[in-house]
Amino acid sequence: MPWYNAQQYCRKHHTDLATFESINDIRLETPFSYSSSWIGLWDDPQSWKYNMGNESNSWRWSATGETSKTGYHKWDFGNPDYYDATERCVQMVTDGRWGDADCERKSTFICYYENTKAKGSKPNADIAWIGLYRVPWTWSEKSPSLFRLWDSSNPKNTNRNQHCVATNASHHWHDDSCSIDNVFICHQVVKLTTIVRMMTVTDSDLTDSAINAQILQQLGALLTSQGQTDIKMQWKTLPKKEDKK
Numbered sequence: 001m002p003w004y005n006a007q008q009y010c011r012k013h014h015t016d017l018a019t020f021e022s023i024n025d026i027r028l029e030t031p032f033s034y035s036s037s038w039i040g041l042w043d044d045p046q047s048w049k050y051n052m053g054n055e056s057n058s059w060r061w062s063a064t065g066e067t068s069k070t071g072y073h074k075w076d077f078g079n080p081d082y083y084d085a086t087e088r089c090v091q092m093v094t095d096g097r098w099g100d101a102d103c104e105r106k107s108t109f110i111c112y113y114e115n116t117k118a119k120g121s122k123p124n125a126d127i128a129w130i131g132l133y134r135v136p137w138t139w140s141e142k143s144p145s146l147f148r149l150w151d152s153s154n155p156k157n158t159n160r161n162q163h164c165v166a167t168n169a170s171h172h173w174h175d176d177s178c179s180i181d182n183v184f185i186c187h188q189v190v191k192l193t194t195i196v197r198m199m200t201v202t203d204s205d206l207t208d209s210a211i212n213a214q215i216l217q218q219l220g221a222l223l224t225s226q227g228q229t230d231i232k233m234q235w236k237t238l239p240k241k242e243d244k245k
Contacts (some may be wrong), residue, residue, distance in 0.1 A: 002166040003178040006038045007140055016040055016141035018185040020149070026171050034169065036176070038184035040140035041148075043082070045173075048134055050075060057138045059090070062131030064211065074098050081138065085155040085162075085225035090132035102168050103133070112145035137165070195236075207237065 001009065003017075012150030020026060047053035052068035060067055076093060080100035087100035091107060101107075109129035137155075139145060151168065155175035164178035167185070176182075189239045203209050212235040223231055 001038075001074055001181060001184060003038050003042065003180075003182070003184075006182070006184035007040070010040075010184070012138075014186040015186045016187065018187045019139045019141055019143045019145060021143070021145040022147055023149070025147075026149075034183050036166045036168060036174075036182050038164065038166050038182045039173070040143075041137055041173070042140060042178070043136045044138065045163050048082075048136075049080060055138070056142070057134060057136050059132050059134045060155075062133060081160045082157050083160060085136075085157040088134055088136060090130055091127045092130050093127055098130070098132070101127075171193045 007017050017038060019040050043057055044053075044055055047055035048059045050073075050179075052059055052071045052073050054067040058067045059073075074097050076095075076097035076099045079098065080087065080090075081089075082100065084102075086102040086104075089101055089103040090098050092098055092110065093099045101109050107127050107129050137148070149172055151172040151174050154173065155162065155165075157163075157175060159177070162175040164176060165173050166182055167173050168178050200206070206212065216233045216235060220231055220233060
């Protein structure tokens with residue numbers, strides 16, 4: 001299926017397209033028989049191309065690290081295009097319009113002081129950096145994972161339309177056009193509920209909510225130190241049996 005259709009299928013029948021948080025998550029059978037399979041990493045063009053979205057891969061202002069509050073933009077024709085998968089920062093040209101460019105490129109720049117506007121709409125030089133940037137590639141299920149396993153020549157954004165990611169037979173990733181038909185990998189989040197019954201000998205009043213909270217906090221810290229994640233606990237007191245004596 002195309003990437004968007006694969007995303008809908010995974011969300012309907014499982015959790016989402018596959019998300020990887022570390023190399024330990026890659027447990028696919030070896031050898032992997034497909035040369036290209038969709039995973040859940042993508043660079044949503046609706047959030048950054050020709051507009052000022054508010055998704056995690058949208059353009060952000062350097063001063064605040066936040067996305068645009070007004071939606072104002074002044075993109076030059078054909079920009080932004082994330083050319084060669086390197087253009088993550090923004091420059092202003094002499095007519096005041098904006099274009100995305102490789103952040104490693106040397107250029108003049110425009111600064112501003114707190115509570116004042118940048119004076120003038122045109123830089124003194126032909127091109128100057130402004131405080132707009134973005135971090136491309138996000139996971140379909142909104143995971144904060146920064147794990148990437150790119151092939152050595154990727155991403156490259158050939159034809160400026162490669163916004164979705166697939167894995168190859170060696171488990172390395174490459175960007176490709178989202179409209180291409182590929183097999184795909186879903187993942188399923190399994191949530192378990194465990195009830196732990198405890199018998200204690202203590203002089204403390206276990207009906208005291210403050211004591212309960214302290215015990216849960218200590219148990220949570222212990223489980224976290226042992227590698228457990230996404231833990232939610234609550235205290236439940238069972239009805240007491242009547243003593244015969």
